[in-house]
Amino acid sequence: MTSDRVEAPVRTVGAVADELYLKCIRCGKCLSVCPVYRETRIETLSPRGKVALYRAVGEDDLEISEVYAGKFYTCLMCDACREACPSGVELDLILNKARTDLAYSGLMPESLRRLDETIIAAGNISGEDNEQRLGWTANLESMPIGLDHGGQAEAAYFVGCVSALFPASYSIPQSLVRVFERAGVNYALIGGDEHCCGYPLFLNGEGERALAMAHHNVEAVRDTGAARVVMSCPSCYHMWKHIYPELLDNGELDGLEIVHETEMLAELAKEGRLCFKPWPVTVTYHDSCDLGRKSGIFEAPRHVLRAIPELTLVEMADHHENSLCCGGGGNLETYDRELAQALPRRRLQQAQDAGAKYIVVSCQQCKRTLFGGARRERIRIRTMDLAEVVSEQLEGEADA
Amino acid sequence: MLDPQIIDELKSIVGERYVLTSPEDLVAYSYDATFTSARPNLIVLPDNTQEVSEILKVASRELIPVVPRGMGSGLAAGSIPFGGGMVLALTRMDRLLDVDLDNMMATAEAGIIASELADAVAREGYFYPPDTTSVHYSTLGGNVACNAGGARCLKYGITGHYVMALEVVLADGRIMRVGGKATKNVTGYDLVRLLVGSEGTLAIITEVTVRFIAAPEVERMAQAIFPKLTDAGKAINAVLASGANPSMVEIMDETAIKSVEEYLRIGLPLDVEAILLIQTDGDEADAVRGIEIAAEICRQNGAREVRVATTPEEGKEMWEARSAISGSLGRIRPNKLGEDITVPHSAVPEMIAKIKEISAKWDLPIVIFGHAGDGNLHPNILFDKRDPEESERVESAVGDLFRAAVEVGGSLSGEHGVGVLKRPYLEMAMGAVAVEMQRRIKQAWDPKNILNPGKILPTKGAK
Ligand SMILES: Cc1cc2nc3c(=O)[nH]c(=O)nc-3n(C[C@H](O)[C@H](O)[C@H](O)COP(=O)(O)OP(=O)(O)OC[C@H]3O[C@@H](n4cnc5c(N)ncnc54)[C@H](O)[C@@H]3O)c2cc1C
Ligand code: SF4
Ligand code: SF4
Numbered sequence: 001m002t003s004d005r006v007e008a009p010v011r012t013v014g015a016v017a018d019e020l021y022l023k024c025i026r027c028g029k030c031l032s033v034c035p036v037y038r039e040t041r042i043e044t045l046s047p048r049g050k051v052a053l054y055r056a057v058g059e060d061d062l063e064i065s066e067v068y069a070g071k072f073y074t075c076l077m078c079d080a081c082r083e084a085c086p087s088g089v090e091l092d093l094i095l096n097k098a099r100t101d102l103a104y105s106g107l108m109p110e111s112l113r114r115l116d117e118t119i120i121a122a123g124n125i126s127g128e129d130n131e132q133r134l135g136w137t138a139n140l141e142s143m144p145i146g147l148d149h150g151g152q153a154e155a156a157y158f159v160g161c162v163s164a165l166f167p168a169s170y171s172i173p174q175s176l177v178r179v180f181e182r183a184g185v186n187y188a189l190i191g192g193d194e195h196c197c198g199y200p201l202f203l204n205g206e207g208e209r210a211l212a213m214a215h216h217n218v219e220a221v222r223d224t225g226a227a228r229v230v231m232s233c234p235s236c237y238h239m240w241k242h243i244y245p246e247l248l249d250n251g252e253l254d255g256l257e258i259v260h261e262t263e264m265l266a267e268l269a270k271e272g273r274l275c276f277k278p279w280p281v282t283v284t285y286h287d288s289c290d291l292g293r294k295s296g297i298f299e300a301p302r303h304v305l306r307a308i309p310e311l312t313l314v315e316m317a318d319h320h321e322n323s324l325c326c327g328g329g330g331n332l333e334t335y336d337r338e339l340a341q342a343l344p345r346r347r348l349q350q351a352q353d354a355g356a357k358y359i360v361v362s363c364q365q366c367k368r369t370l371f372g373g374a375r376r377e378r379i380r381i382r383t384m385d386l387a388e389v390v391s392e393q394l395e396g397e398a399d400a
Numbered sequence: 401m402l403d404p405q406i407i408d409e410l411k412s413i414v415g416e417r418y419v420l421t422s423p424e425d426l427v428a429y430s431y432d433a434t435f436t437s438a439r440p441n442l443i444v445l446p447d448n449t450q451e452v453s454e455i456l457k458v459a460s461r462e463l464i465p466v467v468p469r470g471m472g473s474g475l476a477a478g479s480i481p482f483g484g485g486m487v488l489a490l491t492r493m494d495r496l497l498d499v500d501l502d503n504m505m506a507t508a509e510a511g512i513i514a515s516e517l518a519d520a521v522a523r524e525g526y527f528y529p530p531d532t533t534s535v536h537y538s539t540l541g542g543n544v545a546c547n548a549g550g551a552r553c554l555k556y557g558i559t560g561h562y563v564m565a566l567e568v569v570l571a572d573g574r575i576m577r578v579g580g581k582a583t584k585n586v587t588g589y590d591l592v593r594l595l596v597g598s599e600g601t602l603a604i605i606t607e608v609t610v611r612f613i614a615a616p617e618v619e620r621m622a623q624a625i626f627p628k629l630t631d632a633g634k635a636i637n638a639v640l641a642s643g644a645n646p647s648m649v650e651i652m653d654e655t656a657i658k659s660v661e662e663y664l665r666i667g668l669p670l671d672v673e674a675i676l677l678i679q680t681d682g683d684e685a686d687a688v689r690g691i692e693i694a695a696e697i698c699r700q701n702g703a704r705e706v707r708v709a710t711t712p713e714e715g716k717e718m719w720e721a722r723s724a725i726s727g728s729l730g731r732i733r734p735n736k737l738g739e740d741i742t743v744p745h746s747a748v749p750e751m752i753a754k755i756k757e758i759s760a761k762w763d764l765p766i767v768i769f770g771h772a773g774d775g776n777l778h779p780n781i782l783f784d785k786r787d788p789e790e791s792e793r794v795e796s797a798v799g800d801l802f803r804a805a806v807e808v809g810g811s812l813s814g815e816h817g818v819g820v821l822k823r824p825y826l827e828m829a830m831g832a833v834a835v836e837m838q839r840r841i842k843q844a845w846d847p848k849n850i851l852n853p854g855k856i857l858p859t860k861g862a863k
Contacts, residue, residue, distance in 0.1 A: 022730075023731065025729065026431050026434075027433050027473065028472060028534065029727055031471060032515075041494065041511070042445070043429055043491075044425045044429075049427075052428055061427070062424070065424075086724050086726075087729070087730030087731060
């Protein structure tokens with residue numbers, strides 16, 4: 001597909017693009033929710049500014065350039081602006097379309113291009129041998145039953161690149177399979193047959209290149225015989241649930257149920273298959289962009305937390321649909337590390353203001369970002385994934 | 401294009417990355433919340449008052465127009481650099497400097513987001529009343545420069561009523577502090593009052609001290625649904641004359657209702673001509689008694705249904721519908737011209753009738769909503785800028801609106817300011833002598849005419 005790329009700038013005109021930006025009345029409301037604007041206070045990096053740039057190009061008042069590109073990559077693709085816009089401007093489409101135009105014009109920044117090429121070549125984001133995807137199972141007490149499910153699995157667990165390949169995130173899949181095993185869930189692991197879901201490509205405006213991965217992943221999951229596929233990564237979930245159906249032929253996903261860790265944990269708690277010991281702490285729940293705003297899953301994780309005796313759940317200033325991105329979205333970390341590292345502070349402050357000692361997330365990326373932020377800023381607050389919380393609080397587990 | 405040497409000089413003041421000159425930046429600083437735009441030559445983002453002072457020294461030496469800008473939510477095109485020059489964006493100066501509980505006053509840099517100041521005061525258990533609908537996306541400096549109002553100013557007054565002291569930078573770069581924390585002060589002319597509402601034409605505001613007050617214990621909100629707009633008009637006056645003592649009385653007409661319903665889908669009725677939103681506050685007994693009186697008056701004056709919120713969340717939801725109007729209008733037509741006329745509140749029904757006539761006469765949809773309790777209405781004309789013939793009709797309709805407002809004893813702007821859009825009508829509203837006196841004030845403060853030139857005052861020779 002690389003050969004399809006034209007190196008000459010293309011312009012974003014046409015009825016669709018026109019419709020998209022015309023609705024912006026420049027009220028400024030989106031500025032108040034944009035993590036990048038809140039940090040930089042620079043209009044050119046704000047959602048309203050991006051729409052204005054996109055429009056200026058569409059109306060022949062501006063040429064696309066590297067500088068133009070830089071504005072669109074300085075974005076978390078967090079959708080907070082779309083959620084806030086009273087005028088119905090579909091900023092998610094504008095932001096994605098702008099990146100798509102840039103990719104086709106050869107203006108994608110080098111660091112992001114390398115990421116895309118790595119994914120295509122290696123099947124994962126880190127470039128390691130894809131067979132290493134089971135590294136996290138190495139120091140479990142016993143071999144996970146998911147490796148030997150005998151075709152009887154009710155759910156295939158799609159682990160995701162970060163949890164599978166970055167040791168700092170191993171404890172998420174480790175915890176989740178431990179919970180599955182305690183609750184008697186028969187699950188399947190697909191190890192090296194799992195490929196990157198393709199979401200980073202989509203974010204970089206190269207969603208079409210994710211097609212082969214989508215085919216491959218669906219087939220690998222089908223091969224397990226399980227009727228469900230469960231993810232702990234919200235981005236994989238969003239990709240499978242909302243973008244695969246657009247990429248794949250009709251019917252390819254038929255009969256396959258796509259669920260997120262939080263939904264499954266909520267289900268198990270409701271069925272009484274998880275018994276918790278008391279945990280007398282104040283926690284807050286951080287809605288990730290891909291699971292919350294983009295997928296509408298807000299209550300499942302909160303149900304699980306409320307099922308833990310003596311736990312007090314508090315909300316931060318920005319929550320549910322209005323949740324504030326941790327700073328880990330949109331591949332910003334790859335493009336502008338300094339800015340990405342400045343972003344978690346505000347979120348951590350909100351958690352502190354709410355009186356929380358723990359931020360519970362259900363996303364390995366949010367966990368990494370918030371954990372790193374807390375360490376850099378010396379903020380005394382702990383970040384845990386919901387799977388880790390559940391695993392530690394199961395009745396009969398030793399106290400952590 | 402500016403002399404590269406001057407750009408370098410500015411960079412040496414604020415730092416390389418805070419002087420913006422790329423075409424992208426010029427586009428992003430070319431607009432506010434109106435439909436107009438013009439690109440500056442450069443944008444400078446200072447970090448502190450000293451830097452502002454240094455920048456102004458360069459600008460006055462080189463005769464560069466300086467257009468101060470907050471968050472660009474203005475509705476009068478006040479921060480648009482029509483003659484080019486420098487946009488001086490104050491958004492980086494956003495520190496909260498002090499919350500003085502003894503004197504009940506707070507001080508912040510001008511670029512702080514207005515809601516952040518209000519929240520800081522609220523965290524201490526107090527109340528900073530000015531509440532523009534844009535409170536989360538406008539700066540305190542912008543609020544002062546426009547003397548912004550809001551829904552609650554019916555009971556609590558506008559921004560200017562709370563400003564105690566200002567630090568400003570003059571056109572030649574000198575730094576001046578005016579006002580103070582003493583609540584009574586008649587030493588010399590009241591320069592604070594002059595600077596409030598000066599829309600960046602007299603000085604750059606860099607620091608603001610406001611007073612705050614004790615928070616009302618509770619608030620009560622009611623939503624009254626009127627099949628007939630005229631009945632709603634009558635109800636407004638009856639509520640104001642009663643003992644209900646409301647903190648806000650807001651109106652939205654049928655087009656506003658439709659537009660919001662399409663956005664929020666919260667079940668607003670689509671077969672009625674108006675909704676009134678009424679809030680009372682105070683201690684529990686007062687607020688409840690007030691809202692009951694208001695609700696009863698609405699029922700007697702033709703309301704089909706009156707809902708009184710039983711929880712703060714419900715009240716917030718009702719307000720959400722009102723606050724969403726302005727932003728949701730882009731769903732109907734691509735452009736809107738939002739006006740801001742004020743009339744004596746007794747004339748609200750008459751003014752509404754006149755707006756309807758103007759809408760029919762020029763064949764343009766006009767949405768009516770606003771702070772009906774203090775006679776401040778926001779008729780918004782919806783149109784498509786790309787259609788020149790339609791844009792001409794908009795011009796004519798605006799003229800008619802202003803004339804109608806002045807005829808019933810009102811004025812051009814209640815809170816958005818004059819900027820450039822209302823400039824041609826200033827003399828009609830204020831008289832030639834008052835305009836001439838303002839011209840002299842401007843000359844005294846800004847003899848080289850570099851501060852937001854062309855705003856508020858009609859340029860000599862033009863109409
Ligand atoms: C949806 C919506 C709702 C609104 N609701 C209200 C409302 O309820 N009440 C109301 O009064 N207004 C309202 N407004 C208008 C606007 O938000 C206010 O006028 C606000 O005060 C502008 O602040 P800003 O920081 O965005 O200023 P800008 O738009 O950036 O500037 C406005 C003017 O102030 C000048 N200025 C800005 N900062 C300074 C400074 N530091 N020193 C000197 N001059 C300066 C500029 O030159 C310009 O003339 C609304 C706007 C929108 C889009
Ligand atoms: S909130 Fe919507 S209409 Fe308002 S400036 Fe942002 S994109 Fe434009
Ligand atoms: S997607 Fe998020 S980071 Fe990007 S412009 Fe919108 S609010 Fe800002």
